[in-house]
Amino acid sequence: MKRFLVLAIALILAAGLIAGALFFTSSPSFSLQVIPENTMDSIAGQRCVFLVAVADEGQGSGEGETVDITATAPGATVTVNPQAITPGQVAEVTVIPDKASTGETLTVNIKGERGGFTQTGISTIVVWVGEDTLEPYAADVRDRFIPWLATNYPEFGITTETEWTGTVVRPRILVVTFYLFFSEDWEMGVSWHVTIPPHDWTRIYLRHRATEVSPSYAFEISSLDAQEEPHAIDPKDAFAESVWR
Template structure:
């Protein structure tokens, strides 16, 4: 009798081991789900600026094309539009909102949703509209030309030469020590950041992001603008463009 129980126990343990292996192999495939990640899910904006949200949509566990419907809605009445960039196994969504004076003090919730044949997912981001304004001062235009001229000469494939195709999208509000200027072209986002202080600490940095991606692919720095030495040094890009 004891011998039979021992044999039965061995068989049960073997079956449990096999089941565990099979679950370990197949469970990730069964639990695959869509993910929406914003580069920043809380940003500030101001009347007259174009607020700019960027989100990445992908599968959690394996690479597969994303076929579905993408929609955007807002908690407040506000003009907006969005653009979807399709990659092999992901989609990048850019959402543009246009606050005006009536939105001052509002915290606007933006809902991005994806509907496929198998599931529905939604994620929110917020935009707080504050009292702010911005202009491009001549010095910033000169800084921008330094970087775009360098790109034209050394990275012509980026097609950002001569500054002609860049549209000013505004400045990140409520930051005084380091200013961040956002620009957009047909295919690129360009951010110019400058440390507002005296030489030799008045550095200038620039980040370049392809609009079908989340992470910038190129960055450069001028160590001190006020020194008169405007030599560019290419640096490691950050994980995301500051917003």
């Protein structure tokens, strides 16, 4: 009888150890990074683009598997692309405030889920009165760089045929004006110094949309009036250590 009792206890202990090991190796935990984490300013009808990245926490059978990304923002239209990512990939949550949201502060909830484990990020958008009057000039500034990029950085795949979608960013900053453009592969931030020559510089940065959460390239034209050639600069010298939002 004692032998059976000892055997039963041993089996129970072994089962517990196996269950614990299985739980550890199947842990699906991960961290969720949302950029920007703080408040974003915008105007109705413009794209507010949040970047989302994930990283595995610890080791387990869930390591490297996809995390589903969803988002909500009452008072706005929300899209997520792509809707599932793995570590090393970047999702974009695009929030377009409705006109009725002008003067309001919107709450953006972004959720990542994998294997029943959930992480959530919360950001806000202050919707100011205004409209986009900058795109024509911003597009002209952008196009000053594109032929030079096509010649000197053909690996980017950016040419005069590349199609771009634009949006206002940082609408309350006046001395330096900011604008964002998105192609299929790239985010391009465009900024220009609103002043007289020879201080009328303009700068751009480039971020690969599917894989990067911060810019990897930056370029400058030191004076638009002097029609100077673009040249490469460090992203930090373009105030582009992180994306403009």
